[in-house]
Amino acid sequence: MMLAFGNPVYDSIKTPWVWTRDRVLSGCATNAGLAFAKLGGDACVVGRVGTDRLDHYHKALKCYRIGHHTETCRETGGFKLDYDHQGRRELDVLGQAEPISQIPDSISRAGIVFIGPVLQETPFELIREVRSRTDAVMVLDPQGLLRRIGPGGRIEHYKPDGIEDICASFDVVKPNELETEILTGVDPRQDLERAADILVGWGIPTVVITLAELGALIVTEGRHYRIDAWPTLAADSTGAGDTFAGGLMYARSRGMDWRAAGTMATAVASMMIEQCGPEFELTLQEVQRRAARVAVTERRAASAAVA
Ligand SMILES: Nc1ncnc2c1ncn2[C@@H]1O[C@H](COP(=O)(O)OP(=O)(O)OP(=O)(O)O)[C@@H](O)[C@H]1O
Numbered sequence: 532m533m534l535a536f537g538n539p540v541y542d543s544i545k546t547p548w549v550w551t552r553d554r555v556l557s558g559c560a561t562n563a564g565l566a567f568a569k570l571g572g573d574a575c576v577v578g579r580v581g582t583d584r585l586d587h588y589h590k591a592l593k594c595y596r597i598g599h600h601t602e603t604c605r606e607t608g609g610f611k612l613d614y615d616h617q618g619r620r621e622l623d624v625l626g627q628a629e630p631i632s633q634i635p636d637s638i639s640r641a642g643i644v645f646i647g648p649v650l651q652e653t654p655f656e657l658i659r660e661v662r663s664r665t666d667a668v669m670v671l672d673p674q675g676l677l678r679r680i681g682p683g684g685r686i687e688h689y690k691p692d693g694i695e696d697i698c699a700s701f702d703v704v705k706p707n708e709l710e711t712e713i714l715t716g717v718d719p720r721q722d723l724e725r726a727a728d729i730l731v732g733w734g735i736p737t738v739v740i741t742l743a744e745l746g747a748l749i750v751t752e753g754r755h756y757r758i759d760a761w762p763t764l765a766a767d768s769t770g771a772g773d774t775f776a777g778g779l780m781y782a783r784s785r786g787m788d789w790r791a792a793g794t795m796a797t798a799v800a801s802m803m804i805e806q807c808g809p810e811f812e813l814t815l816q817e818v819q820r821r822a823a824r825v826a827v828t829e830r831r832a833a834s835a836a837v838a
């Protein structure tokens with residue numbers, strides 16, 4: 532079972548191709564759980580939601596066969612996302628749910644634990660407590676650890692004190708390019724190897740940097756896998772990284788090696804971004820068709836930090 536911590540959000544999304552009328556269910560843990568479950572895995576999400584959306588949230592999870600451990604709170608989280616033609620986005624806060632305060636007993640059955648906060652709802656103490664209660668493979672999407680609310684309710688990014696040690700307590704850390712730059716000070720589009728080396732140097736066993744239409748880099752066990760993206764029109768790329776994580780975790784839970792897991796993750800993400808919201812089509816057959824055609828460049832890691 533994959534247990535994913537992170538609050539759901541109900542987002543309002545505007546891209547050059549999509550403009551949502553109603554707020555749509557999203558969130559890092561939710562999207563990862565969706566991908567994992569749609570592929571046939573056993574997923575359970577842990578998060579908080581306001582009573583206004585509780586009914587909808589429960590029905591959606593039931594429909595997608597995702598287990599949940601939900602605490603209610605005053606307000607449901609959400610963002611207004613506005614994308615430009617380059618895929619860059621601004622996030623304005625529409626609501627913020629409170630931090631998760633309970634770790635379900637089912638953590639004892641989890642083979643993988645995913646921490647995927649959207650906005651500070653998995654404090655470092657909670658992460659340390661989770662780590663102390665499981666030997667499961669722990670995977671971090673750091674996005675919500677690096678965000679805070681700035682002037683006018685706009686999301687700004689920062690590097691919190693102690694983030695290096697928190698990252699090192701995970702087996703896998705998966706930042707996108709912006710998060711990689713916040714964490715390392717290096718723009719991975721300029722120097723991908725150096726950015727990865729810095730994260731590896733913190734003691735993270737597997738570093739996965741996603742680069743939107745440029746694909747991803749996985750550094751693990753002394754090897755580099757540079758994985759291409761599946762060329763497609765990203766009608767709405769919200770959740771690309773989350774579903775990439777869901778696909779990667781599913782593949783690893785099925786015993787695939789990193790190279791195969793990376794191509795599967797890329798294929799899964801490409802299928803999600805062709806549509807908007809949680810109702811994207813995800814069949815194993817199409818995922819495998821795309822994954823088999825994704826190019827991968829593999830080499831031994833040069834960095835001393837990896838040795
Ligand atoms: N325009 C695109 N074309 C093809 N594949 C894409 C595109 N954008 C994203 N992807 C796929 O999704 C993966 C993750 O994308 P990205 O780096 O944008 O994640 P992200 O910024 O964390 O997304 P989010 O936080 O919204 O979930 C990429 O590694 C790639 O495989």
Ligand SMILES: [Mg+2]
Pocket residue numbers: 672674707772773
């Ligand atoms: Mg992300």
